Amino acid sequence: MNDAANAARGAATSYGWIKEKIAKVPRVPIALIPTPLHEAPNLSRALGGPRIFIKRDDLTGVALGGNKLRNLEFRLARTMSENPDTVIVGLDLQSNSARQTVGACNKLGLKTILVLEGRPPAAPQGNLLIDYLLGAEVHFAPNAAEQRRMLDEIAARCRAEGGRPHILNDNPMFDVASAIAYIETTLEILEQMEAAGARPTDIYMSSSGKGQAGVVLAQRLTNAGFRMRGVTATSEFHVPSRTAAIANETARTLGLDIVIDEKEIDNDGGYVGERYGVPSEAAVEAVRMFGRLEGVVLDPIYTGKAAAGMIGHIRAGRYAKDDVLVFVHTGGAPAVFTWSSLWLDASAAGRGAA
Ligand SMILES: Cc1ncc(COP(=O)(O)O)c(C=O)c1O
Structure with a gap:
């Protein structure tokens, strides 16, 4: 049919x-x-x-x-097929997606490293505050090019230390x-x-x-x-x-x-x-x-x-x-x-x- x-x-x-x-x-x-x-x-x-x-x-x-938890069911299934221990993701400073990614990774026993585009605020609020509460390691990038460079650098460092990183931005799903x-x-x-x-x-x-x-x-x-x-x-x-x-x-x-x-x-x-x-x-x-x-x-x-x-x-x-x-x-x-x-x-x- x-x-x-x-x-x-x-x-x-x-x-x-x-x-x-x-x-x-x-x-x-x-x-x-x-x-x-x-x-x-x-x-x-x-x-x-x-x-x-x-x-x-x-x-x-x-x-x-939020809406991202639905797509994370498919994105992270693809991620898990690579048997990682750490998810690294580059998103906006006040990203809803970042917050939900950290929550989902916590449920799956994965460490999350966020590389957020923007300047660190004096007093974190909103999504960023929840990112910290959920235990994410947070880095800040001044622009998209630098964010990309940092994703690769952090993944390389993680690998050198014996970790198994997965850059979520590169996930085909x-x-x-x-x-x-x-x-x-x-x-x-x-x-x-x-x-x-x-x-x-x-x-x-x-x-x-x-x-x-x-x-x-x-x-x-x-x-x-x-x-x-x-x-x-x-x-x-x-x-x-x-x-x-x-x-x-x-x-x-x-x-x-x-x-x-x-x-x-x-x-x-x-x-x-x-x-x-x-x-x-x-x-x-x-x-x-x-x-x-x-x-x-x-x-x-x-x-x-x-x-x-x-x-x-x-x-x-x-x-x-x-x-x-x-x-x-x-x-x-x-x-x-x-x-x-x-x-x-x-x-x-x-x-x-x-
Ligand atoms: C609350 C909220 N609504 C809608 C969207 C848009 O989602 P999409 O463009 O993936 O359909 C986002 C994306 O970050 C969001 O955080």
Whole structure:
């Protein structure tokens, strides 16, 4: 049976054939999944908009949770096949991925060495603080070129001392793991929505390629009819071409006969604000709204910007009241501590005009 026929069959059979393909990929159990999905009626009412559900991938259970724990199940399975004792990874100073990697490696009994791009702050906060709490060895690199040099130097030193290092950035599953993970998340969403008696019109998620590639593949594989609306937090690269490239590499890895064209990728670059890593006004408003209306804590760097995108599209009249949106909360809340002054005003902003 080809993939199109399988897609038709999958719609009626809880996507078993897609799950079988994913089950062939080596994996270590790390995350608490499936994550919950719940409706956000106060948010819908405040916006006068469609029904909104939130998929809680911030609740994946290790080191305060987030989307990366899902891909680490596949990335670290590949890592473990080399029998390392140390994982070395180069990421951003306030990386959610770094925090979750340290937590996952701790569970697997691996030492983690982080080489973070940025200057050491006088008083570590947010993700960096948790990196220390979890016991990571932390180094700082002033730029990407120096970070790469340090990764290799630290790995060489580790080897010279009799260690077995693995540089996670060089892991061949690095991008594909995220896409596979988000095919699975999408299947969870579709099954949970079906149980709730609703079908998603659109799925919103913060992504600059990897996670979105998975949702787009799942959309094609299931024929479920929703549109994937990515919102990027960075303008450092062309997200649609990157997303399509990752989707196609993932399709090859899973042995799927599908090709995704970058023209099919819907990713809104209009909510980055000043630049990556800096909160925007719209993101701050979105964080307040989710918190004050639904008790859900987003972050002002990724999920707040994605929520701002969804809210912006609702306010622009894109949806009818009987449409159904799913917002994927990909984690990242430790950043609210890095940006603590943003939350201290006592205004009622964000309660909306219900
Ligand atoms: C909280 C959060 N959301 C979304 C993303 C984007 O993920 P991706 O571009 O891998 O889909 C990240 C990546 O670091 C993140 O930390």
